[in-house]
Amino acid sequence: MKIVVLDGYTVNPGDISWEEISGQGDFVCYDRTAPEDVVERAADAEIILTNKVVIGREEIDRLPRLQYIGVMATGYNVVDYRYAREKGIIVTNVPAYSTASVAQMAFAHLLHVVNDVAHYASENKNGRWCASPDFSYQDAPQRELAQMTIGIFGLGDIGSRVAGIAEAFGMTVLAVTSKPQEALPEYVRKVTWDEMLAESDVITLHCPLADDTFEMIDAVTLARMRTGCILMNMSRGPLINEQAVADALADGMLGAYCADVLSLEPPRADNPLLTAPRCCLTPHIAWATVEARQRLLQICAQNICKFVRKSPQNVIN
DSSP: OEEEESOOTTTOSSSSOOHHHHTTSEEEEOSOOOGGGHHHHHTTOSEEEESSSOBOHHHHHTOTTOOEEEESSSOOTTBOHHHHHHTTOEEEOOTTTTHHHHHHHHHHHHHHHHHOHHHHHHHHHTTTTTTOSSSOOOSSOOOOGGGOEEEEEOOSHHHHHHHHHHHHTTOEEEEEOSSOGGGSOTTEEEOOHHHHHHHOSEEEEOOOOOTTTTTOBSHHHHHTSOTTEEEEEOSOGGGBOHHHHHHHHHTTSEEEEEESOOSSSSOOTTOGGGSOTTEEEOOSOTTOOHHHHHHHHHHHHHHHHHHHTTOOOSBOO
């Protein structure tokens, strides 16, 4: 079978191997593919792998040899998987490959806010410590995580890992989850959304984007949070109203906003969060540690192998 990777660069910019996948067929990998080039590049492929390139109804209709679409990610909104099912095309994803990496990034953001290590490291390169009249100096108070309450919205794989790390730091852990209290670790207290907003020093979002979570953080919910609350979003950009968050940062109501995602990626230059105070953004890289990307390709290879053997796994349609 011919295997075509449409946008391999973000998954593998050259530091890991495609061997487990390339060994399973006639393999072609493109770093990036524009929408108008999808059909031409995949015309004779039975297997397509995509990360963010859209495979919709039109593309599916124009690819008669296509049998399998492998999404090189957990989210699969880039594929019209329902139409693919009508056409007898298997669609798979890669679940849970980046759990540890995303949880790690959440705490990288949180520690950045409460300890400001990057600021002090930069200042000291400029001679600030050398010029200090005292052995130590501080621009702003640091915070101790062990005295803080973290509210986690969503206790799936990533939310649960975040909860475990938070407990290890000594934080009080609250969660909004569909799971019953008796199914939760003893250090996690199930609460309502209203209780989380009122009681949390840190709120972190770990849920899918759906109709009921779209812009779940808006001016109304922001006003119900504790003044100075740290808000974190490692899930999906549209979970928050970006202008409302930028306004809450500007007026000092929100202590900080930490995110690895935005509503449009790459963002427009006029996105209000790009210039908002105390806004810490990373460019959708929480998933992208070397180890997570290796795991992703290993699972992609396993998915293809299972499909070829007619016992497909991780099928989402």
